[in-house]
Amino acid sequence: DGGITQSPKYLFRKEGQNVTLSCEQNLNHDAMYWYRQDPGQGLRLIYYSQIVNDFQKGDIAEGYSVSREKKESFPLTVTSAQKNPTAFYLCASSLTTGTHQPQHFGDGTRLSIL
Amino acid sequence: GQNIDQPTEMTATEGAIVQINCTYQTSGFNGLFWYQQHAGEAPTFLSYNVLDGLEEKGRFSSFLSRSKGYSYLLLKELQMKDSASYLCAVTLTSGGGYNKLIFGAGTRLAVHP
Numbered sequence: 001d002g003g004i005t006q007s008p009k010y011l012f013r014k015e016g017q018n019v020t021l022s023c024e025q026n027l028n029h030d031a032m033y034w035y036r037q038d039p040g041q042g043l044r045l046i047y048y049s050q051i052v053n054d055f056q057k058g059d060i061a062e063g064y065s066v067s068r069e070k071k072e073s074f075p076l077t078v079t080s081a082q083k084n085p086t087a088f089y090l091c092a093s094s095l096t097t098g099t100h101q102p103q104h105f106g107d108g109t110r111l112s113i114l
Numbered sequence: 115g116q117n118i119d120q121p122t123e124m125t126a127t128e129g130a131i132v133q134i135n136c137t138y139q140t141s142g143f144n145g146l147f148w149y150q151q152h153a154g155e156a157p158t159f160l161s162y163n164v165l166d167g168l169e170e171k172g173r174f175s176s177f178l179s180r181s182k183g184y185s186y187l188l189l190k191e192l193q194m195k196d197s198a199s200y201l202c203a204v205t206l207t208s209g210g211g212y213n214k215l216i217f218g219a220g221t222r223l224a225v226h227p
Contacts, residue, residue, distance in 0.1 A: 004156075035217075042201070042203075043217040045215070048212065088154075099144035102162060103159075105149075105158070110154075
């Protein structure tokens with residue numbers, strides 16, 4: 001079945017540690033996205049990529065980094081510079097970034113601080 | 115700035131009809147999406163509206179009025195499995211040909227027997 005796989009489902013970070021969240025899609029989509037979801041707030045865009053080897057900052061990119069070396073993979077690194085990393089992280093993809101293209105989401109990774 | 119408002123919580127009875135409203139004030143508008151999200155799971159696509167009017171898909175319908183900056187999601191014949199959060203999202207044109215999606219905080223719907 002085609003879809004988006006995020007791993008791990010739960011992740012714990014120690015002070016000063018960088019952690020990487022995995023996102024893989026087999027939908028053959030060009031565009032991929034990372035969002036952060038906090039209670040009582042809408043999803044906020046961290047980074048997006050319209051095509052392989054290209055990515056752009058979203059609204060809250062500080063303290064995060066990404067890479068897009070393969071079409072199907074878009075890992076997110078939460079660095080020690082991100083002072084409030086506890087959140088639910090969602091990866092999404094769409095065929096293109098066209099206005100009518102719905103984004104398809106993975107099941108998310110819940111990140112907590114130890 | 116960009117602003118999307120939805121009620122925080124709603125309750126309804128199994129078998130009934132419920133309407134979830136969404137109002138938006140955004141600089142630019144290219145369309146509006148509704149997503150369903152069960153707790154701790156992925157949001158799933160429900161509907162897309164770009165023109166004024168009602169789009170019907172089985173038990174779910176979505177309405178848009180661009181002049182009023184208003185949309186609603188109508189759920190008929192409610193089932194217990196419809197208990198979830200419903201996210202309203204507006205798509206805007208951003209730089210570099212990218213169409214940005216702005217999400218509301220979501221409406222948590224509880225369906226009771």
